[in-house]
Structures are given as C-alpha cells and as structure tokens.
Amino acid sequence: MNTVPMESGLILAGILFILGFIGVLVRRNMVFILLSLEVMLNASGLAFIAAGSRWVQPDGQVMFIFILAMAAAEVSVGLALILQIFRDFKTLDADAADNMRG
C-alpha cells in the first residue's frame, strides 16, 4: 500500500496553519476568527497524524483526539463569549472590543 510521505502531510498542515493564521489576523468578524482558529487547530492535528503514521505510533492519534476535545470546548466557550460581546457592543468586529487598550 502506497503511503503518503510524511513531508506532504506536514506541508499540507503547514499551509492550512498559515491560512488559518492569516484568517485570524485579517478577518475582523469574530465568528470568522473563531473559524480560522479551528482551521489552525486542525492543521496542527494533521501534523500529529502525519507524524504518528510515520513512526507507527498511536500517540499522534491520541493527541488528535485530545485536540478535538479541546477544540470543542474552546468553540463552546468562544461562541458564548462572542454572543456576550455581540450583546454589549452590537457588533461582531473584534477591533471594537479594545477596552483593554493601555
């Protein structure tokens, strides 16, 4: 069975990570920032999977499940925060919530 080389998997993960990161930086809508964050999380998960299959170790998949669980928790908390922010600021623009400006 032909295996996908680890490098390809890692490059794909890297591209996904960078795309997600660019999304975090350029999008102002908080929902999209959250989406981009999910992309980044999954990119790192992909990297774990690729590495796990390269060394034939279960640890990669364990980590991926861990990341999935964490992402679920993060999304629920994040969405709750976004809801609250939307209620207070009447917008989803992340830059509007700069009350912590020094």
Place this chain on the structure above:
Amino acid sequence: MLDLLWIVPALPFLGFLILALFGARMPGKAAAAVGVASAGLSALITILIGISFISSPPQGRVYIQTLWEWFNVAGMNPSIALRLDPVSLTFIFVITFVGFLIHLYSVEYMEGEEGYSRFFAYMNLFVGSMLMLVLGDNLILLYLGWEGVGLCSYLLIGFWYKDPENGYAARKAFIVTRVGDTAMAIGLFILFTELGTLNIGKILEQAPLNWAVGSSLPVLTAALLLGGAVGKSAQLPLQTWLPDAMAGPTPVSALIHAATMVTAGVYLIARMHVIFTLAPVILTIVGVVGALTLLIAGFSALTQSDIKRVLAYSTISQIGYMFLALGVGAWSAGIFHFMIHAFFKALLFLGSGVIILALHHEQNMFKMGGVKNMLPVTFWTFIIGSASLVALPLITGGFYSKDLILFYAFSGERANHWLYAAGLLGAFITALYTTRMVVITFFGEAKTHLHRKPTWIMEVPLIVLAVLSTFGGFIELPDTLGHLTLFSGFIQTILPANSAEGAGISTELILQIVAAVTVILGIFIAYLFYYKNPEKVASFRWSSFGNTLHNYWKKGWGFDWLYDKLIVTPVVWIAEVNKSDFIDLIYTFIAWINRVFNRAFSFTQSGRVRWYAMGIALGAIITLTIAVFL
C-alpha cells in the same frame, strides 16, 4: 554673703518668667514694678556681695558656686556654676546697677507703648543672660549667656515689630553676631579637644602647661575666640550691625548696645587672657583691630545726623579703645575703661532718649537745636557725659581711664607707637564729633517745640550716672596725680599686671599733657567750625570732594555695601534660584523616563486581539529562528 550669688541672676530670670507668663494680663504698673524690682533687688544684692567680697576676699580671690551639673558626656561635664572674681564682680556691678537705672528710666520712657510688659520681660531676660555670661564658670555656660544676650538684643531691636525696617536691623544684628559666635564655637571645640575641659579655671591652668607660646594651636584658638569677640563687640570686620541696632527703643540702646552686651567681647578676651598671651600675634591683632575700629568709627560718627547713630559709632570707637588696651596687655585699663564707658555712654543714650521723647520721637540732630534751655537737667548731665567721653582732663572719669590706655600703649610691655598714635588721633576725633553733637543739639535756635517734660523717674538715673561717670574715675589715679590704684589693684589679683618699666613720672606727665592738649585742641577746633562758622563746614561738606567723603563715612566706610555684594546677594541668589531644589530634577527625570517607556509600551497594548496574535506569532518565529539557527 557670697552664697547669695545665685540670686543675682535668678531674680531677673524670675521677673522674666512672671512677665512672660502673666504679663499680658497684668496692668502696666504691675509689669513695670516686677521688671524694675527684679533688677533693683539684683543690684542691691550685688552691692552687698561686692562689699563682702572686698572686705573678706575668698581664697584665691575666686568664689565658685555650683548649682547643678548641666550634663555629663564623655568628660564634658559643665555645671551650672557661678564664678565670682574681681573681673566678674566689676561686670555684674555695672550690669545690675546700670541695668536697674535703665529699667527705672524705661518705666516712663516706654509708657503707653504696646507691649509694655513684653518690654520689661525682654529686659529682665537680658539682664539675666548677661549675668550668666559674666558669671558662668565654664565656657558653655558663658556661651549660653552669650547667645541669650544676642537673642534679647534681637528681640529688643525689633521691639517695634510692625516696621519691617526694625525687623531687618534686628535680624542683621543677630546674624552678624552669630557669624562671630560660630567662630567662637569652633574655638571651644578646639579647647575641649586639646585640653579636655571647658571650665574656665581649668583652661587657664592647663593651657600654659600644654601649649608653647606662639604655637599654632593657641594662635588658632585665640583667633577664633577673637572672631566671637569682634562679632559681639561690633569691631572690625563685624561692626556693621551696631549702627542699625539703634532702631530699638533708646533704653535698649543704652543698656545693651552701649553699657553691657557690646562689651562682652572685652570680657571674653580678658577672661581668656592666658590663651591670648600664648598667642602674641593674635594679641597684637586685637590691638590693631581696636585701633582701626576706633578710627573708622570715629570718622563715621563725625558725619551722622541721627543723634543715636553718633552715639552708636562712638560706642564702637570706645570699645575699640578697650580692644586696644587688651592688645597692649593693659588688662585692667581695658576693664576700667569698660566701667567708666558704661556709665557715661548709658548717660549719653538716656539723655538723648529724653530729648527724643521730648521732641516727639525726633532723632535728627539738625531738627533739634536749642534744647539747652528747654531741658536743663538733661543738658547739664549730657555735658558731663560728653566731657567724660572726650576725656576732658582732670575732672572727668573718662580722662583717667583713657589716659591709662594711652599710657600703656606708649610705654607698657607691649607698647606700640603706632597704636598709641591711633589712640591719640582717636581722642582728637572724639573731641570733634562730641562737640559737634553737643553744639548742634543743644545750642543755636530751637527748631521744634517741647512735646513733654521728663519727670524725676527719667532724671534721677541721669544724675546718678553723671555722678558715677565723673567720680568713678577717681578710684584709679595716675602717679602724677596722687597714685591711687584701687581698681587696678583689685583687678590685677587675677589678671596679669602690666608694668611700664622705664617709663618714669616725666614720661607719664608728658603723655598726659599731650593727650590733654589734643582733646582741648579738638574741642576748640570743633567749637570754631561748628559753633562760630557753621557755614564753612557746610561749604566744605557740600563740595564734591566733601560730599563724597561725607557719604562714604556716613555709610560706615562701605562695609555694608561690600558685604551685601560679596555675601548676601550671592547667597540669596543661590537660594532663590535653587528654591525648588535642583536635585529634585534628577528624580523628575527618572520619573519622566519611566513615563516615556510607559507610553511606548502602552502603545503596544492596543486592546485588539489580532494585534496580540500577531505579536505571539512574531515572537514564536523569532524564538524558533534563534533556536534553530543558533
């Protein structure tokens, strides 16, 4: 009898305490009664003590009464102890007796003034402090009195506190004398460090044992003590405060700035005579300072128009004579002149006070004139005082005391003909300015009318002082006139005698004749110029040269100007410039730097999540780069 000594200073202090605590609520008469009674009783006890001291002198002619130990630290253990010997007895007699007369005089002079009881409180405090000064048996106690009289002088010069000019004069007096005091304090530190004691008796004993004549330590010590003395006694170069001190009420000028406090310097030098004998250089300087001061002050007195300022400069000049006497080693002559001077100068000040009060607080002589007929008692006593001041031969006390000084200056152990010449010239100038003052004030036509006549309260002190300043001189007669040495014999039991070997009766006679001729010549010339031809003096005075000279002398030879430019202005300038403390700038700068960084860092805290994400990413990349490639 002698064990009553402590009462002498205690009484004035008690009077002060009563007046300070309850004076405000007392009626004026009661306050005056407390003030006069405390000084009077003190004088009475002094006379009793004096009689007992002279009739049965204690062993060594020194009586010490220890009251309690002041403090005791590491060998410095001054006691509150009184030391009575012929010198301090002379001083306390003058202080309490003249003090009492002036207190009595003040009852009328100060009548109706605001702060009547305050005046007597300060005066009593002064008498008490002055007594501590001369009775103190150690130098710290002497210093206590020394500062105490300085304080009273300050308070009394500024007695009429509402006029800022008076306050200025008062502060000037305190601060200028304090400069001298500081020098004196350092002198005390040297004495204590080197001799291990500040007890006067022990110092006089120890100093010759530990120090060689002319070695650097006694010279330094004597110079520093001299600093204190010139400050208090208004001698060069710290004489500038005394003329301004005339801002105070006239009795104050009489008591503090003529009779007693200003002679404290003479007392200090006489007291510490051993130190000064160990430092002959400084002793010579004492004489030179005296000679210069008496000339400079004499010329200044010649140009004043304020009668009190004439007398003030005359006081400086006469104290110059005392310094001259000390400088030539004529210790007893110096003390003798102090006593006679206290009588006649107090008399002159009190007399001028009568005139000032009678003419409604007029002090300008040129606005007086013709007072002779208005106030006969004052006139005659004033004439007697003036005669004593100019040392009119044979019939005045001043003649005998000043003659003694001139005699020793010419032919004593430390004779110096320059100093003698200065003294003689000084006598001539004294005759000039005194005659001028008398002529302008008392003769000629009246320019103002009489405001009030003095009663007996003011006239009795004048008469008593006139008697004393005449007959006081007869206790010490020169060889040519019967040779009586009651006073010097008394003083010389504790101060070294000055033998004028090689000077026979003939020298003495010649000196006396020279002095007498000088004085009479001075009076005659002054009579010619100021009485007969006042327009000649006026024409010279208003010529350009005369005017310059006049103004220069009148302003006391420009010392005030010099000190102002040299010391006062720069110090005030520094203080003003540095008012907000330049060191604070350092801390303000540190605070400013922090604020700059704060602004820079708070700029990065934009509050935008995306910025922070960017920051994290950049940081991660940089860290990874460093970790991977380095």
Place this chain on the structure above:
Amino acid sequence: MILLWLVIILMAGGIAAWIAAKWNVMAARWISLIATLVDFVLAIIIWVEHPSGITLGANAPWLVDFRWNWIPSFGISFHMAIDGLSLLLVLLTMFIGVLSVLTSWTEIEYRAGFFHFNLLWILAGITGVFLSLDLFMFYFFWEVMLIPMYFLIGIWGHENRIYASFKFFIFTQASSLFMLVAIVALYFIHGKNTGVYTFDYLQLLGTALPPAAEMWLMFGFLIAFVVKLPIVPLHNWLPDAHTEAPTAGSVVLAALLLKTGAYGILRFVIPLFPNAVRDFQVPGMILGAIGIIYGAILAFAQTDFKRLVAYTSVNHMGFVMLGAFALNELALQGVVMQMLCHGISTGALFILVGALYERIHTRDLNKMGGFWDQIPRMGGVGLVFALASLGLPGLGNFIAEFLILAGSYMANNWVTAVATLGLVASTIYSLRIMARVFYGRKPKIEKHIPDFNVREMIIMGSLIAAIVWLGVFPHPVLDTSRPAINNIINTTSQSSSMSNLKKPLLPVKTGTTVQLAGKSEKGGAR
C-alpha cells in the same frame, strides 16, 4: 511581655477606633487618645522601673527582653528588647502620639475612624521598629509604618497629596528593598559561616564578613536609613510628603518616622558593620555636613510655611548623620539628644503651621505678617521653637548640636568647621519664620484670627516644658542612653582588632582624662 503590649494596645486601639467611628466619631478620638496615653504611661513605667545604668546583664544594655520562637525553621523569632536608646525613642513616640491625636481633634472630620486607625498603626509600626531585635521582624514593622502613612498622606493631605504620597511610598519602598536584600544576604553569610541560620540581631552581631561584602551590605542598610533620615541627595520625598500631609501626619513624619532612620544607623549599621562604617566615616560626615548647609539654604528660600519647616528637618538630620559617623560617645549622645529635641521642636512647628492653616487657610508666607498683636500666644510659641531650631542655649537642641559638633570635631576638623556654619544658616531661616509670620506689616486681608485655645495651649505647653527641660537638665535622658551608646561604641572598637585598619582608634573619652589616641590623623587644621 510589656513590650508586646506597647504594640498590641496601639494596634487594637486602631481597630477599635475604626469600628467605633461607624457609630460615633468622638468615640474614635477618645479611644485613640486613651490608647496612646496608656502606652505613654507604660513607657514611663518602664523608665521609672529601670533607672539609668541598671541593665539585664553586665555587658548588655538591655532593660527588658522578650522572646518567642515564631518560625524556628527559618530562624525567625519574635524578639523584642529595650535599651536606653529605644526606651527614649519609644517615650518620644508615645509623647508625640498623644499630641498628634490631640492635634487632629478638630482638624479631621472626613472618615475620622480610618484616620485614627492609620495613625495608631503608624505609631505601632514605629514602636515595633524601635523594639525589634530580629531583623525579619524589624523589616516587618518597617513596612507596617509605611503603608498607613501612605494612606494618611493620600487621603487626608492637601491639594497635591496624591503626588506626594506616591513619591513618599516609592522612595521609602525602593530603598527598603535594598535593606531586605542586605538582610537576606547577611542571613545566608552568617548561616554559611556558623551553620546557624538566624535573623536574630544579637547572634548576627560580629558576623565575620569579607571587607567588600561588609561594605556592600552596609550600603544596603544605609540606603534605607538615609532615605528615611533623609540625607541629601535622597531627601526629595520629604518636603512634598511633609507639606502635603495633614498636621498629625507631618508631626509623626518629622518627629518620629525620620528617627527610625537615625535609630537604624545607630542600632544596625554601626554595630553590624563597624569596619565598613569606619572606612565610610569621612564620606558619611561630609554627607551630613552637606545636608546641614543645603537644607538650610533651601529652607531659607521657601515661601510655603510648611515646606520651610520641612526643609529644616533636612538641616537638622544632617547633624544626626554627622554625629553618627563621628563614632564617639560625645557625638552619639548628641545624636540621641538631637533625635529627641528635633522631634519636639519640629513637631511643635508643624502643629503651629497646622493651627495657623486651620485659621487662615493658607500656608503662603507672602500672605502672612504682623500677626503678633492678634495671636500673641501663637507668636510666643513660634518664637520659642524658632529659637530651638536655631539652637539657642537653654533649649534642648543646643545641647544636641553642641555635643554633636564637639564630638565630630574630634573625628574630623574640617568637615565640622563647615558644618558649624550651619549654625549661621539655621539662624537665618529661623528668624525668617518670625519675620514673615509674626513681625512686619499686616497683609491687606484683615480678619479676626483666634489665638490658641486651651487644648492647643496644653499641647504647646507640654512641648515647651519638654524642650526647656531637655535644655537645662538633660541628665536623666543622657544617663538613660549612656549604656546603650557605650555598647554601640564598644562593638566598633572591639572588632577593630580583627580588621586590617590603617587608622588608629578614635579617642573615646572616659572620665575627665583626655586620651590623645588618634591625634596624629587630625593634623589638618594646624
């Protein structure tokens, strides 16, 4: 145990006053007054029970010793002891404490309960500082007095109070961190040397230190103390804090808080690091002389009455520094006198300023003048304390300054000669107070100013009595402090044998004989 009570009564009184003020403000005042009075009486009892010279041990100066192991594993014990030096300062603390409560009687209306809580806790902290013999506890109390003072200035101060309170806090806190580092370092060095890790002062005494380390540790302690003292150029918190604080705050600051710095130098710096102190003697004395002159010049220039008085403290504390580094009995006894007399005289001047401010609502000297006829009692009191501040003989300050200068003259001629000029300088600013406030012409605004009332005359009367007593009969005070001072001097002279000193011992005089040791180094002035 009585020592513990001194602190506990103040702390408990503070809490009680805070709580009581919720119901009744007067109750808070009375509680504070009673607490301070009780402590004052306790301090007097200690004094009376332990007349001069009677101490616990033959060679130890301690009068009362209290010890309780607190955290034995770190060598921290609750160790309090009192000797003549701390006894006098505790007496001063309680005396000034009573007066500062009385001073605030009508001045403080806003949150009076919390005010009195802070005031009493400051006093408790100061008392703790004077009594602690464990460096850990000492540091603890050092901080306890700092924070309530911060509140006192920040809440009840004048217009610029926030700035002043921050400045005060930062200066003192930053400097005390140096001390903390030095304490910990000393703890470890001693532990390493002997195997005994302890913060106990008596055990840390005589710790053998390498010269460089000793110097650095001394600086660590010294910085904390000279900031408190304060010494130029670390004095800048003082004028602001004193000026902006409420009257009681200024009084406590000037009369007591500054003394903790002086006490620290005497109690810790000199005995713990005798060799370093001796090496630093001349610079230390020079710093003192600079403080004397510089403080006086600054005081002279001020137009804010309170600020003027504040700068006089810089001037007077210069004498303390000068005397402390002179390291002989004469000067150190002078330092003790100076601490007491400065506490009384400057405290009185601040109370006077406060009373005047309460009446005319200004501290600007340009708006004052000619007040004597309206308020003669205030004028008389002002005169007495202006004279005390210029060192008039007969008042306590004279003895203090004379002893310090005489003692420091033996240690160093030239520095002392310069410092003596301070006598002239202090005359100038002191007379300026009288000239600008009580003498001269009246300002245009004419209004009735009430004179001191009975409460204020009681305060001032007791202060005048104290300063005159110290001036004419200081024996009891000097006798009380003598064993403690001799002990300090002994620690410096004993350790000198262990070190490689270039200089000979300073002359320490006993009795009336003069030891001429150390004369060779004083040739400068001849």
